[in-house]
Amino acid sequence: MDLKTLEQKFKEKNNFKKIFYHNNASKKEFQRLEFVGDRVLALILATEVYNKFNKFNEGKLANIFSYLTSSIILAKIAKNIKLDHYIKKKKFNNISNKVLSDFIEALLGSLYIDSGIKNVKNVILDLWKEEIIENKNLKRDAKSILQEWTQAKGLGLPVYKVIEKKGLDHNPTFQVELKVEKHKKITSEGKSLQNAQKKTAEHFINNYIEEKIIVK
Structure with missing residues (x-):
């Protein structure tokens, strides 16, 4: 439509x-x-x-x-x-x-x-x-869900930072750090930058959000 x-x-x-x-x-x-x-x-x-x-x-x-x-x-x-x-x-x-x-x-x-x-x-x-x-x-939308949650809580936007890139250029591994205001930093690894960011968002949701948003 x-x-x-x-x-x-x-x-x-x-x-x-x-x-x-x-x-x-x-x-x-x-x-x-x-x-x-x-x-x-x-x-x-x-x-x-x-x-x-x-x-x-x-x-x-x-x-x-x-x-x-x-x-x-x-x-x-x-x-x-x-x-x-x-x-x-x-x-x-x-x-x-x-x-x-x-x-x-x-x-x-x-x-x-x-x-x-x-x-x-x-x-x-x-x-x-x-x-x-x-x-x-819904798990693939973890970054969007986390962003919506942080904004609703007045915590600003989640910040993703590449800590390290390991491996060969054709097969790299990214280590990403996620920082959300008033919460401890979380790091995750993935075979792509997007995958690593998604994993950190999922880990944050599982660790810090009382009512889990991701439906399994």
């Missing part, structure tokens, strides 16, 4: 267009729609996670739900449908992940008000289908 297809889901086209107005009255309405969209998204995704992962307990369901509703995933979906490009055309200057997340929620809230729960449910499940499927391999 792209943004044009999403726009066509609206019965009243102005309910789509008003999301991108700049005046003060529109800003207030945007925030109200964002509020609704957040709740609608939560209801649909919570129900879908419950149905899809019927062998998982409440803790694991909560972890998947938290990931699916994170600003990282909302921003990713916004970029998938080229929402960021559309926002630029509308002369919005700040296009951070948080802003993209807010726009997605406002669009979903406006769609719900416009045409009801069934329509918005179909849109949400279409937009999120790949993310829901890929949650079975």
